[in-house]
Amino acid sequence: MSNYIYLVNFPIFPHTPSGGKTVLLSKGFEVEMYTGTPEGEIVGLSDRIVADLEGFVTEPDSRNVEYTTPPLCSYDRLLCALVQPRQKLRAYLQRLGNYTIIPGSTLSLGGSDRFYRSDPNNPYHGYIEQTYGTKVVTASIHINIGINDPELLMRACRLVRVEAPLYLALSASSPFIDGQATGNHSSRWATFPKTPSYVPLFQSHKHFIQWTEEQLVLGTMQNVRHLWSSVRPNGNRRPYDLNRLELRICDLIVDPIALLAITALLEARIWQLMADPSLDPLERSSLPANTRAEDLIALTEANEAAAAHQSLDAQLRHWEDGRVIRAGEWIAEIYQEVYAIAKKRGFSCFLSPLQKILREGNTSQQWLKLHSQTSDTHSVITQAIQAMADQERELEDKLCQPLVA
Known part of the structure; x- marks a missing residue:
């Protein structure tokens, strides 16, 4: 949601993990997080953080703060780019008081009844508060x-x-809001106001330009950033000058190793598409040709709702042939398809941890398992806060310092 741009094009440059010259795509992250106390109370500190720490920006609600990583091709450098700003933020929060970073993508333990403006004089923030309320106060x-x-x-x-x-x-x-299990694994995506309400599959760059210009005239988008869909083309001068794909659907992934695995799946899938352009859904899908684009959107929106509800256990419809398949099984199928691609390009070791997520469950599934044993949401979140801090400290000690150039 922030006004996030890179001032130069995403680079594509050689990265050689093992032996021969191998080109990887550039990758960067926007990381939105809550700040608060070790007891899980979310506290708005973004104005002070942004004033004192370089590299952090505000969101419309002061309880969120965001940092971005530079576009990098190397996965090991990305790992450090993810961990080091959080360590800097943690040290700063400790200087302010007994504050920390809160995992999760919703206001898990409370606070959804009120919006805390980070910039009362920003008219766009005012529009967001009045139009969406705390539905957008997510990480x-x-x-x-x-x-x-x-x-x-x-x-x-x-x-x-x-x-x-x-x-x-x-x-x-994000299985919790205000201390209660909501029944959804991603309460964030189940309630987030996707905007505009209907976003087509863009059939060309020209189509994207024309559609965006039309939305701005109609007022369904307030500006070129006001496109809140699961994925969008992005660049320095949208919709005309584009240089990256932005996947926006993911909940906050606090485990950097898991995030890199999910990113590796995405990159390998794009390499697969580049090698086989017929993987384009508008070409490959067996849905009727005359309504294919619209039918694919309807199928995808139903799949998004199902994934928000049951995540890896959701029953989805496959876009290629309409068959029903469990989300975890579909991911495993794609993993098998792209593993050789990742191995050839030298990043299969970063893809492999995906198997752990499929085997042990995502964050929501793990939290809900703990919750089923105790019914104590507060205990689940406080344990997660400590586990996140411990993991980041371990990663920085083991990996980041030797890699700093």
């Missing part, structure tokens, strides 16, 4: 993949759009 991960060719970018957006429910299923981390 998430936006994954950006550098693609400079606009038509390839549109093709990739079409494929990722119809498979976005799978990335939501892997990342779900």
Whole structure:
């Protein structure tokens, strides 16, 4: 939701994990998080953080703060780019008082009854508060993949759009709101106001430009950033100058290893599409040709709702042939398809942890399992807060310092 741009095109440059020259796509993250106390109370501190720490920006509600990683091709460098700003933020929060970072993508333990404006003088923030309320006060991960060719970018957006429910299923981390289990694994995506209400599959760059210009005239979008769909083309001068795919559907993934695994799946799938352009849903799907684009959107929106409800256990309809398949099984099928691609390009070791998520469950499933044993939401969240801090400290000690250049 922030006014997030890169001032230069996402680079694509050689990265050589093992032996021969191997090119990887550039990748960058927008990381939205809550701040608060170790007891799970979310406290708005973004104005002070942004004033004192370089690299952090505000969201419309002061309880969120966001940082971005630079576009990098190397997964090991990405790992440090994810961990080090959080360590800097943690140290700053400790100087302010007994504050920390809160995992999860919703106001898990309370606070959904009120909006806390980070910038009372910003008219766009005022519009967001009046129009959406605290439905938008969520935390998430936006994954950006550098693609400079606009038509390839549109093709990739079409494929990722119809498979976005799978990335939501892997990342779900918001089963609670105001201390209660909501019945959804991603309460964030179940309630988030997707805007505009209908976003088509863009058939070309020209189609995307024309559609965006029309929405701005109609007022369904307040500005070019006001496109809150599961995936969108992005760039320095939207909709004209584009350089990346932005996957926006994921809940906050606080485990950097899990985030890199999900990103590796996305990158490998895009490489697969580049090698086989017929993987484009508008070409590959068996849905009727005359209504295919509209039918794919209807199928995908139903799949998004199902994934928000039951994540990896959701029963989805496959975009290729309409068959019903469990989300976790569909992900496992794609994993098998793309593993050789990731191995050839030297990043299969970062893809492999996906198997752990499929085996042990995503964050929401793990939290709900604990909750079923105790019915104590507060205990689940406080344990997660400590576990997140411990993991980041361990990762920084083991990996980041030797890699700093």
